[in-house]
Amino acid sequence: MENLQYIENFNNAGNKSYKLGLNKFSELTTEEFINSYTGLRIPSLPKSSKVASFSPLNRDDVPASLDWRQKGAVTAMCFKMTELFTGSCWEFSTVATVEGINQIKTGTLTTLSEQQLIDCDTDTGNEGCGGGWMGNGFKYIIGNKGLASEADYPYRGIEGTCSISVTAAAQISGYEDVLANSEEQLLQAVNNQPISVAICVDDEFKRYESGVFSGQCCTELNHWVTLIGYGTSDDDGSKYWLIKNSWGEQWSESANMRLLRDSGAPEGLWYCHESFLSNY
Structure with missing residues (x-):
């Protein structure tokens, strides 16, 4: 009722x-919401010494809008199990980024396996259902020489015993940081591939239904999503970032959300991010 x-x-x-x-x-x-549907864990060790080295685009060459779904690089949430338990957002974001670059x-x-990360990524500092860090997920995939497909290692929604006999369906060679709190860097990065972004979510965020979200930034990063594009709203001309979330199609615009972009307001939620991209 409240x-x-x-x-x-x-x-x-x-x-x-x-x-x-x-919803x-x-x-x-x-x-209850924060404890059950967020899961970012800040590592005690340095995250990465590499800053993204992708070839910069001339701003005049950057398209006015981009949607990696239309380019076939984003799996639909209806083909996935919705995030069912505490702290699993980091696996969904990791996997969506690797699916994109692959x-x-x-x-x-190729739809890849979140469950493999949940069961097997235990030595990098990630905690399965207890939360994790995107860079550590990349480290596991690099060290394991790839990630299995969803078909070979299906999502179960609980932590289980690691099955390392499955064949890798996709591999990456490394990962890089995108400059934090730089929308220009985000714009350049997402034109190369979908990227993983840590944001801050709160009670108003959970209630989002439609439109370009412009809520205030909360105090600390606590949730991983995947940045899959950007554009401009036909309704009022607001510029936005397009994100894929792990909360299922019953939340928001079919599991996707538009966040305000280029607002010039440093207190906005859309500035509170830490981002990673993966290298094939």
Whole structure:
């Protein structure tokens, strides 16, 4: 009832570029939601010594919009099990990024295994269902010489025993940091491939239904998503980032969300990020 009242008051005010709505999180308190559907763990060791070295694009050559779904580099959430347990967002973001670069390099979109990371990535500092760090997920894939397909290592929604006998369906050779808090770097990076982004989510974020989200930034990064494009809203001309989330198609715009871009407001949620891309 409290969530419904908040949503009705917010939408009736009509002064924002986005709408809120009831969803599968509406019966959760803020604490329950954060504990169950976020999972970023900050590592105690340095994340990476490499900063993204992709070939920069001339700003005049950067397209006005980009959607990696239209280019065949993003798997649909309906083909995946929705994130079911605490702290699994890092696996979904890791896998979506590798799926993207693998399709770009090979021309084939292969649905890869989150479950392998949950069961097997135990030596890098990641904690399976207890949360993890994107860079550590990349380290596991590099050291393991690849990641299995979803078909060979299906998602179960619980931690299990690692099966290392499966054949790798995709490999990467490394990963790099994208300069934090630089929208220009994000724009350049996402034109090369989908990238993993850590953001800060709060109670209003969980209620998002549609439109270009412009909520305030909360205090610390706590959730991984995948940046899959950008564009401009037909409704009011707002520029946005397009993200793929791991909360299922019952949340937001079919598991995707638009975040305000180029606002010039450093306090905005869209500035609170740490980003990674993977190298094939």
